Amino acid sequence: MSVKIGDVLPNAVLTYIPYNAQNPDACGLPQQLKTHEAFKGKKVVLFAVPGAFTPTCSEEHMPGYVEQVGELKSKGADIVACVASNDQFVMHAWGNSYKVKDDILMLSDANSELGSALGLVNDGTARRMGPIRLARFAMIIDDLKVIYIGVETAPGVTVSGASAVLAKL
Amino acid sequence: MTVKTGDVLPNAVLTYIPYDAQNPDACGLPQQLKTHEAFKGKKVVLFAVPGAFTPTCSEAHMPEYVERIGELKSKGADIVACVASNDQFVMHAWGNSYKVKDDILMLSDANGEFGSALGLVNDGTSRRMGPIRLARFAMIIDDLKVIYVGVESAPGVTVSGAAAVLAKL
Numbered sequence: 001m002s003v004k005i006g007d008v009l010p011n012a013v014l015t016y017i018p019y020n021a022q023n024p025d026a027c028g029l030p031q032q033l034k035t036h037e038a039f040k041g042k043k044v045v046l047f048a049v050p051g052a053f054t055p056t057c058s059e060e061h062m063p064g065y066v067e068q069v070g071e072l073k074s075k076g077a078d079i080v081a082c083v084a085s086n087d088q089f090v091m092h093a094w095g096n097s098y099k100v101k102d103d104i105l106m107l108s109d110a111n112s113e114l115g116s117a118l119g120l121v122n123d124g125t126a127r128r129m130g131p132i133r134l135a136r137f138a139m140i141i142d143d144l145k146v147i148y149i150g151v152e153t154a155p156g157v158t159v160s161g162a163s164a165v166l167a168k169l
Numbered sequence: 170m171t172v173k174t175g176d177v178l179p180n181a182v183l184t185y186i187p188y189d190a191q192n193p194d195a196c197g198l199p200q201q202l203k204t205h206e207a208f209k210g211k212k213v214v215l216f217a218v219p220g221a222f223t224p225t226c227s228e229a230h231m232p233e234y235v236e237r238i239g240e241l242k243s244k245g246a247d248i249v250a251c252v253a254s255n256d257q258f259v260m261h262a263w264g265n266s267y268k269v270k271d272d273i274l275m276l277s278d279a280n281g282e283f284g285s286a287l288g289l290v291n292d293g294t295s296r297r298m299g300p301i302r303l304a305r306f307a308m309i310i311d312d313l314k315v316i317y318v319g320v321e322s323a324p325g326v327t328v329s330g331a332a333a334v335l336a337k338l
Contacts, residue, residue: 053258110299130279
């Protein structure tokens with residue numbers, strides 16, 4: 001049973017490496033982000049990709065958000081975050097490759113704690129991509145309540161893209 | 170049961186994205202590498218890291234191989250390869266960050282197929298690093314027979330480093 005509008009976002013612990021303005025390429029210390037703490041009282045745009053550095057993600061999904069992050073924030077998003085099952089070091093490096101700085105939080109759900117709770121995790125073993133891959137989706141979460149959810153059912157970026165989310169903010 | 174000197178290397182399918190000299194930043198098509206096919210009749214230096222882009226790996230383990238690749242090859246290594254449980258897209262991006270070109274094959278064991286057969290895979294779940302992480306090790310394989318294996322038992326790079334391998338070639 002996967003997450004739907006009206007649900008409360010699961011409380012999960014994600015990890016990330018905070019942006020270091022002094023030394024952006026440094027491998028900083030990982031931090032934990034507890035969704036119920038970090039997102040309480042905020043409007044959050046959260047998009048998920050099956051994999052950092054993979055073709056669709058890097059060439060279609062992420063760039064849309066990088067380009068439109070300013071608009072998302074001016075339309076009310078307090079936080080824009082990207083999550084994948086890659087670990088926080090990979091997410092940090094991927095974010096750096098787009099120079100996201102602290103505009104987009106690059107979150108890791110390496111144990112698929114959030115993905116499983118959402119019902120949006122797949123097994124990539126058959127494609128030699130390991131047992132944990134998040135689906136491609138985007139959500140708008142308002143004070144921990146899911147007010148928009150768009151899950152891709154085919155390759156490509158439609159309901160999970162920045163434009164689709166902007167239209168719903 | 171962990172692999173030891175004298176064992177035949179397990180036959181496993183790893184994945185990688187070949188280096189494209191024309192367009193190094195392109196996200197190329199993944200290929201499969203079957204260890205028994207690719208390594209037959211060759212002397213291979215294979216080192217494994219728990220994670221691409223992670224601190225010890227990026228700052229201590231990988232750089233030494235990148236610096237000493239010429240020496241490894243002139244001492245008889247036909248192939249120098251790096252393997253981790255990250256997928257091939259992440260491995261490709263990580264290799265690019267060191268400009269390894271085709272000097273070091275960046276291999277993915279995302280399903281832990283190879284690591285499991287070697288007895289050198291760990292569960293990173295308690296550290297929120299996902300269920301499949303390879304140990305840190307290096308091997309010299311001669312015509313599919315393991316003639317050297319050095320597995321780190323503590324953080325840091327000793328028996329799995331380029332210097333240790335060079336001494337055994």
